[in-house]
Amino acid sequence: MLNDSVLTIIDQSRAQGWVLEPDAKTILAAYGLPAPPHAWARNLDQALLEAATIGYPVAAKVVSPAVIHKSEVQGVTAGLKNDSELSEFYQRVSGLPEFQGVLVEGMAEGVELIVGAKIDHQFGPVILLGIGGTSVEIYQDVALRMAPLTEQDVTTMVGELKGSRLLNGYRGAAVIDHAALNTFLLRFSELVMDLAPEMESIDINPLFCSDHGCLAADARIMLSTGPVTIPK
Amino acid sequence: MDLTPLFLPKSMAVIGLSLSNDHHPANVIHSKNLLRYPLPCYGINPKGGTLNGEPIYTSIHELPQQVDLAVIAVRAEIVPQVLKDCISAGVKSSIIISGGFAEAGKIELQEELTSIAIAHDFPFIGPNCLGLYSPDVVDTFFLPAERMVQPRQGGVAVVSQSGGILVDLLVKFATEGVGISSAISIGNKALVREPQLLEFLAADERTRVIALYIEGFSQNEGRAFVRLARDCGKPVIVLKSGKTREGSRAVSSHTASLAGDYQVFSAVLRQHGIMEAANEHEMVSFCEALSCYPETRIEGRIGIVSSSGGHGALAVDACIGSGLKVPPLSDQLQTQLQLAISPSIQAIAALSNPIDLTGSAQESDFVEAVNQLAHSAEIDCILLLMLPYLPGIGSDLGARLSQVHRRTGKPLIAYVPHVDKYQMLIEGFELNRVPVASSIESAVKMTRALRRCRPC
Known part of the structure; x- marks a missing residue:
């Protein structure tokens, strides 16, 4: 949730235009979004x-x-x-x-996903889920939704990835913890709606998903340069 | 802001008539409404006099009655004053045809119009637009009537940011037999924009399907639009241009780079159950299918009836490519079909799916095959591929088959080659509200349209 420590971090990061990774992870933690120790x-x-x-x-x-x-x-x-x-x-x-x-x-292990958000000029905050890692921009296997996400949005996003088989026990790997991924996306959506007036984009890449859950191994929050108005 | 006087005016004025140029937009609009539409239409020019025997009024204040709609076609610089005059004369709405505003860099002049209108809660369309064409109601397009190809009255409302695209779509609608409730060119959309139009058309009894050509939304406007579209209860179809424009700002994140403007647009439309047409042809096919079946939502188990193996095979490929299923029919259903068709084709017809009744089929065979499929739960939509040059097919088969659809409620989509000699067959379907495509591919697009509207 949007607490004082989150607001303080945003205030202190405004001058540099983005939130340092350790601070970004503190913000994720405030919304119950786990990272490796x-x-x-x-x-x-x-x-x-x-x-x-x-x-x-x-x-x-x-x-x-x-x-x-x-x-x-x-x-x-x-x-x-x-x-x-x-x-x-x-x-x-x-x-x-x-x-x-x-x-x-x-060190975290599992399938590498990317979870992100940006403020779209026409539609306001939108959320992205994709197959992540360093080749993310080559395959462009992503699902997009206007935020906030509903539970139905979350399940259909996961299902529409071409690489969704990777999450379901491909070649003998364990099926990932889908409930953890769904919860992660819903909480992330809450974070995005709260930060929307302040942010330009967020990248969590990679998000490691395995049968043990989902861990944000990297997080980058870019802050908006000018004032924006976000309708609910 | 009530748009009713704009869409259903009972009286109108055209401001800016030329006394010397018959091709002036104001003159064209004045003539066509005066001669062909059921509402009184008054022409205005400060010089007064008469034109073609009709009186010209010197000002909006001199008209014999207060009008619902004023069409303004005067020089951009004087439009603000004319707009104020309209408001003070009790005019209810306006369409501003004149160009020379934001599109020509005159942003402040355009903002002046918007401020005047907002201050008086006065609706206007434009500027820099064609305005409204509504069959049998009003036509503010400055195109001479004899040059226009006009679709019949029907259930599709079309909203377009581009006047040219709109007129071109109307030609295609007319060719394909798609009827429209109203066609609106909104030009610079300085006041009335897509969201307000969507709200009006959602409540408009004549409109069953809402189609829009959109170049782009202003900041956060798309957010309001998709929510209205999702909740409006009618199919909404969007044709988008500007899909390839690259983001102008340096992209500093993966998300911003992967979620380009168009990718977001397309995904958010789908999320809200709005159909996106890839091009004008798809737009026309989707509109035709959904104006016949605005409430229908199929899963996509298609039964194909043809009298040619090749037609059936092409249709199966197109269906599978579109994510539709063409399930084999059960033995029981095939036995029923076998008993229902003429003895002369029982040994040669293929009765799985697609059904090939062969070139020897008679009219009754088509009726029986469609009837059996219409009563079966195995399929939820019938695709009928007609070869009207076969000797066994008469010109009233379209009407007969449409009755089967009406009795059972199962959606039926037909393909008939669109040439004049088959027109009676085509109208037999279309006038009974069964969509007819002019190619197999379009017929499958129509089928795909019925699976739409599942917000994901």
Whole structure:
């Protein structure tokens, strides 16, 4: 729900135009949208401590208001196996502009989906579900709906993906937790309706879905540059 | 804002008549309504006098009565004053034909019109439009009557941002025998826009289907439109242009890049049970089918009746390609069919699905086959492919088969080649409200239209 900590994050992020990933995950958590265990480490010692708590292997990502696209500056890595690999990563990214630390995060598994939203000029807030990962823009296997989503919207969105077989136990994999995915989408819709006056777009890519549930492994919230009016 | 005087005017004035140019839009509109429509039509020019023996009035205040509709066809600069005059004279609505507003960069001049109208709760269409054509009611298109191809009166209301597309659609509707309730060109849509028109047409008793050609909505207008369309209780069909325009802003997220303007438009329409026509031909087919069957919602189990194996096979391919099913008929139903058809074709007819009655079929065989399918729960729509050049087929078969549909309520869609010599057969269907397509492909599109309107 839209609580004080969400409003504070939005206020503090307005100047840079987008919400840093650790803050975006705090917003997701306020709406009951789960992510893998993660912590924002401001120095190397803290990063090593957090990695020990989470348990190797971990993913690590640079936190910097100057870095929107982390992979373009090699600011993200997965599968770090020990302290020395994490130290090496930390030291390398600490030289990036406006460095504010590293997000250390547990590794998630499952089918990679993308869940997103944008403010459409003609229709206001719209929500996207697609087969995610790095090739998302090549296959463009997505379902779109005007927000807010109904339960019927959510089920038909999942069903209309060409890749929906991937979610239903394709080639011996376990069927994903559909109830968790549906709940995720409905709660995400609630978040989108609340943030609509402030946002331009949200990407959760990838969202890992498995038989254990759905975890948002990355989240980017772009804020709107000018005032917009959103009718209910 | 009441649009009734706009759509059903009982009297009208045309402002801006030329005393020297018979082709002036105002003169064309004045003449055709004066001579061919049942409402009094007054011409106005400040110089007064007479034109073709009719009096010309010098001002809207001089008319013998207050009129429901004023058509304004004067220079853009003086339109605001003319609009104010209309309001002060008690005119109920207006259609502003004149161009030279937002489309020519004169945004403030157009906004002036909107402000005047809002302040007086006064409805107007346009500017920069053709206005309204409603069979037997009124026609404000500045196209000479003899040049227009006019569809008959019927149940389709057409709203178009483009006048040219609208007139072209009317030609196609007329050719395909689709009747219209009203056709509205809204031009720059400075005041009355798609959502208000949708509300009016949803309540309009003459309108069974609402078709719109849309270039785009203003900010958040699409949101209001799709909700009205979903709740309006009538089929709504949209033809969209500008599908390929790229977003003008740099795209900084996957979602923004994957959810382009048109992708969103198309998906949101489907979400709200609005049919999107891919092109003008689909628009016409959808309108024809849904104006005959506005309430029908089939699952899509199609029974095909033909007298040619090739026609049946092409139709099956098109059905499957459209996500429709052509289920094999049960043994029991095939036995009933076998007993019902003429002995002369019993050994040669194919009675699964598609049914091929062969070139030796008689009229009664078509009636029996359609009748059996109409009474069977195995299929929910009948696609009838007529080869009217066969010797066994008479010209009143269309009317006979339409009766089967009317008795059973099962939707029937026919394909008959559209040439003059088969017109009586075609009208036998169409005048009994059974849609007739001019190609197998269109017939299947019509069938697909009946599966629409399931908001997803």
